[in-house]
Amino acid sequence: MASILYVEDDPINALIIKKLLQKTYHIEIAQDSSSCLDWLKKYKFDLILMDVNLGEEKMDGISIMQKIRQTPHYQSVKVLAVTAFALPEDRERFMQLGFDEYVSKPIEKDSLLNLIAKQLGIK
Secondary structure (H helix, E strand, O other): OOEEEEEOOOHHHHHHHHHHHOOOOEEEEEOOHHHHHHHHHHOOOOEEEEEOOOOOOOOOHHHHHHHHHOOHHHOOOEEEEEEOOOOHHHHHHHHHHOOOEEEEOOOOHHHHHHHHHHHHOOO
16 A cells, blocks of 8 residues: 655644545645654655645745655655645646646545556555
8 A cells, every 4th residue: 555644734624635645645634834844754655745836934845745855765756745826837836846746726536546556656
Protein backbone atom coordinates (compact mmCIF):
# COMPACT_ATOMS: atom_id res chain seq x y z
CA MET A 1 0.00 0.00 0.00
CA ALA A 2 1.47 3.35 -1.04
CA SER A 3 2.08 5.89 1.70
CA ILE A 4 1.12 9.57 1.57
CA LEU A 5 2.01 12.48 3.81
CA TYR A 6 -0.58 15.26 3.83
CA VAL A 7 0.73 18.57 5.16
CA GLU A 8 -2.30 20.60 6.26
CA ASP A 9 -2.75 23.05 9.12
CA ASP A 10 -6.56 22.93 9.13
CA PRO A 11 -7.68 19.91 11.19
CA ILE A 12 -11.03 19.64 9.38
CA ASN A 13 -9.41 19.56 5.93
CA ALA A 14 -6.86 17.04 7.19
CA LEU A 15 -9.59 14.78 8.58
CA ILE A 16 -11.62 14.93 5.36
CA ILE A 17 -8.67 13.98 3.15
CA LYS A 18 -7.59 11.25 5.58
CA LYS A 19 -11.09 9.74 5.46
CA LEU A 20 -11.11 9.94 1.64
CA LEU A 21 -7.76 8.21 1.24
CA GLN A 22 -7.32 5.83 4.18
CA LYS A 23 -9.01 2.83 2.53
CA THR A 24 -6.70 3.04 -0.48
CA TYR A 25 -3.45 4.45 0.96
CA HIS A 26 -1.51 4.63 4.18
CA ILE A 27 -1.83 8.33 5.08
CA GLU A 28 -0.21 10.45 7.76
CA ILE A 29 -0.94 14.07 8.61
CA ALA A 30 1.57 16.81 9.43
CA GLN A 31 0.03 20.01 10.74
CA ASP A 32 3.01 22.30 10.23
CA SER A 33 6.47 22.54 8.70
CA SER A 34 8.36 21.11 11.67
CA SER A 35 6.12 18.05 11.99
CA CYS A 36 6.38 17.56 8.22
CA LEU A 37 10.17 17.56 8.37
CA ASP A 38 10.08 15.21 11.39
CA TRP A 39 7.87 12.72 9.48
CA LEU A 40 10.22 12.85 6.49
CA LYS A 41 13.19 11.95 8.71
CA LYS A 42 11.36 8.92 10.17
CA TYR A 43 9.48 7.53 7.19
CA LYS A 44 9.76 7.18 3.41
CA PHE A 45 6.58 8.40 1.74
CA ASP A 46 5.61 7.64 -1.85
CA LEU A 47 3.79 10.96 -2.38
CA ILE A 48 3.29 14.23 -0.50
CA LEU A 49 0.18 16.41 -0.59
CA MET A 50 1.27 19.91 0.41
CA ASP A 51 -1.10 22.64 1.50
CA VAL A 52 0.39 25.84 0.09
CA ASN A 53 -0.84 28.23 2.77
CA LEU A 54 0.05 26.75 6.15
CA GLY A 55 -0.51 29.93 8.12
CA GLU A 56 3.10 30.00 9.30
CA GLU A 57 5.25 33.09 9.11
CA LYS A 58 8.52 31.28 8.40
CA MET A 59 7.57 28.44 6.08
CA ASP A 60 4.69 27.99 3.67
CA GLY A 61 4.07 24.93 1.55
CA ILE A 62 6.29 26.26 -1.23
CA SER A 63 9.26 26.67 1.14
CA ILE A 64 8.76 23.20 2.57
CA MET A 65 8.51 21.65 -0.91
CA GLN A 66 11.79 23.35 -1.88
CA LYS A 67 13.42 22.02 1.28
CA ILE A 68 12.08 18.52 0.53
CA ARG A 69 13.60 18.72 -2.97
CA GLN A 70 17.02 19.24 -1.35
CA THR A 71 16.71 15.97 0.60
CA PRO A 72 18.43 13.22 -1.44
CA HIS A 73 15.88 10.40 -0.99
CA TYR A 74 12.95 12.78 -1.59
CA GLN A 75 14.15 14.48 -4.78
CA SER A 76 12.10 12.13 -6.96
CA VAL A 77 9.04 11.82 -4.69
CA LYS A 78 5.97 13.51 -6.16
CA VAL A 79 4.80 16.61 -4.29
CA LEU A 80 1.33 17.91 -5.14
CA ALA A 81 0.26 21.45 -4.28
CA VAL A 82 -3.09 21.59 -2.50
CA THR A 83 -4.49 25.10 -2.51
CA ALA A 84 -7.48 27.40 -2.63
CA PHE A 85 -5.80 29.29 -5.48
CA ALA A 86 -7.95 28.12 -8.38
CA LEU A 87 -7.27 30.35 -11.38
CA PRO A 88 -5.80 28.76 -14.53
CA GLU A 89 -2.56 30.71 -14.14
CA ASP A 90 -2.19 29.47 -10.54
CA ARG A 91 -1.67 25.89 -11.72
CA GLU A 92 1.09 27.02 -14.09
CA ARG A 93 2.76 29.07 -11.33
CA PHE A 94 2.85 26.16 -8.87
CA MET A 95 4.18 23.81 -11.53
CA GLN A 96 6.95 26.30 -12.34
CA LEU A 97 7.82 26.52 -8.64
CA GLY A 98 8.59 22.79 -8.63
CA PHE A 99 5.40 20.97 -7.66
CA ASP A 100 4.63 17.85 -9.68
CA GLU A 101 0.91 18.57 -9.86
CA TYR A 102 -1.75 20.86 -8.50
CA VAL A 103 -5.09 20.27 -6.74
CA SER A 104 -7.46 23.14 -6.02
CA LYS A 105 -9.85 23.21 -3.09
CA PRO A 106 -12.58 22.16 -2.66
CA ILE A 107 -11.24 18.74 -3.52
CA GLU A 108 -13.37 16.20 -5.34
CA LYS A 109 -12.79 12.62 -4.19
CA ASP A 110 -12.66 10.92 -7.62
CA SER A 111 -10.43 13.61 -9.11
CA LEU A 112 -8.01 13.35 -6.19
CA LEU A 113 -7.90 9.55 -6.29
CA ASN A 114 -7.31 9.58 -10.05
CA LEU A 115 -4.57 12.20 -9.77
CA ILE A 116 -2.77 10.34 -6.98
CA ALA A 117 -2.98 7.05 -8.89
CA LYS A 118 -1.58 8.73 -11.99
CA GLN A 119 1.31 10.32 -10.04
CA LEU A 120 2.12 6.97 -8.40
CA GLY A 121 1.94 5.14 -11.71
CA ILE A 122 -1.04 3.03 -10.62
CA LYS A 123 -3.56 2.15 -13.30
